Amino acid sequence: MIVSSKLPGVGTTIFTVMSALAQEHGAINLAQGFPDFASSQRLSELVAHYMRQGYNQYAPMAGLPLLRQRIAEKIDGLYGVKIDPDQEITITAGATQGIFTAIGALVNPGDEVIIFEPAYDSYRPSIELFGGITKSFELNAPDYSIDWNQLRRLISMKTRMIIINTPQNPTGKIFKPADMQALEKLVGGTDIILLSDEVYEHLVYDGHEHESILRYPGLRNQAVAVYSFGKTFHTTGWKVGYCIAPPNLTAEFRKVHQFNVFSVNTPVQYGLADFLEDPHEYLGLGTFFTHKRDIFLDAIEGSRFRPLLSEGSYFQLCDYSEISTEPDVDFCRRLTQDYGVAAIPLSVFYHSKRDDKIIRFCFAKKEETLELAGKRLREI
Known part of the structure; x- marks a missing residue:
């Protein structure tokens, strides 16, 4: 055949x-990229507890309400941003599924998507699978900085999405405030959607802070931000993450999500909801x-x-x-x-x-x- x-x-x-x-x-x-050391025993015990208690059937499509509420509290504590857990947070089967779903929901055939290379390997195939056209902006060693004036030349009437990743895999480069401000100037007043891969949000070094796209009102309303519990809590094999987006983008995201995985591991969601009560677990x-x-x-x-x-x-x-x-x-x-x-x-x-x-x-x-x-x- x-x-x-x-x-x-x-x-x-x-x-x-x-x-x-x-x-x-x-x-x-x-x-x-996975740890060879154990995750929290307490987190494992919480998940096992809910499995033993029979929380083993489908969770709500958007995710456990309590977990989404805990995430909203986490985002408020970290970035000072009020997120609606019902309309702006969706639990995903890992961050890669979130990225795939966002591209599937928001990129149409012929749309151009800008990525920064070297880039995480799932971006380009996901774009191409849905008929999008990948436009690469290459970063050069040793500093992997972005020339925002040069990037502007890639923007066209067909540009639908820009994918950013900070901290970046594979380079370890982080966006600074000046980068986020330059991005605001670049996309302000346009219909360009930003897909912000922030799975390493807590892994920032040498006195720097993570510049989440959620910190910037001029960006937040046209962005999908993607996160990973696997990267945060050393449980990459559990494949649980989440996406945050304004209601109009979340509505489109969930249309695809419900026919992709529908819902995510129920006892793990309950365990994570309890575990997130203590911010010291990630701070x-x-x-x-x-x-x-x-x-x-x-x-x-x-x-x-x-x-x-x-x-x-x-x-x-x-x-x-x-x-x-x-x-x-x-x-x-x-x-x-x-x-x-x-x-x-x-x-x-x-x-x-x-x-x-x-x-x-x-x-x-x-x-x-x-x-x-x-x-x-x-x-x-």
């Missing part, structure tokens, strides 16, 4: 490939991951890897140009096979061909994992 693929250029993701290679060779997996994450970042940086000091600045997320980019002239995909394979540490090549986050000699490590790992990885990297 002949099948006409809607995504003919898409194969198995590099994250799956590198994790499988790491397992095959017994390598330390600093490639895929200390910046300090927690700063420590892990610094452990990794200390561990690779003296190696020939040159770390780039990571302002947020749990990723660290490193330049390996003093070690090898190999393309980054080949270098990452050899790094995994010969030296026992798996990383992700940066070039896979670009649509165009790149050869920057930069790779991405994940430092959301136990201290002993990071120290052993550093020992191996220093020996190269």
Whole structure:
């Protein structure tokens, strides 16, 4: 049977490939972005409690009302913004499902969507699946800053959406207030929708604050903001996140959401609602991951890897140009096979061909994992 693929250029993701290679060779997996340490025992007990109590059937389509109320309280406490939990918050099966649903609901065939590359790998396929046209704005090492005047040239009458990601995967770059103000000037008075991927909102370092799009009234009313409990509470396998958008955008979002997943894991939602009562469970994450970042940086000091600045997320980019002239995909394979540490090549986050000699490590790992990885990297 002949099948006409809607995504003919898409194969198995590099994250799956590198994790499988790491397992095959017994390598330390600093490639895929997930922790190797336990999540909160209390959170697990809360979820188990609700499972035992029989909260195992469908949740409401938009999400458990109590959880949405807790999220609204969290947003108010963090950003000083009043969000209507009934009309502006939807619980999703992870942040990627939220991103996919937002694009599916709001991008029509022929619409242009601007993304910043290197970019999280789900953006472009989701846009193309719904008939949109991806317009890439490439960020360049080592600072990955945005020239907003240059970006303006990509805006056209067909521009429907701009996707931003702060803190950014894979670079660890964060938006500063000046970036958000420039974005306001760029889209003010237009019908351009902003999709703001903020899954690492609590992982911001060195005295900076997370510049959520929700802080900016001039942006908030034309934006969908996406968050992840998996990234926040070290439970990536639970696949629970949420989206915040003004009522008109939420209404369109839910039209697609209800025919996509309909509703999300019920006992996990109850457990999260209780867990969110204590803000300390997420307010200390910046300090927690700063420590892990610094452990990794200390561990690779003296190696020939040159770390780039990571302002947020749990990723660290490193330049390996003093070690090898190999393309980054080949270098990452050899790094995994010969030296026992798996990383992700940066070039896979670009649509165009790149050869920057930069790779991405994940430092959301136990201290002993990071120290052993550093020992191996220093020996190269």
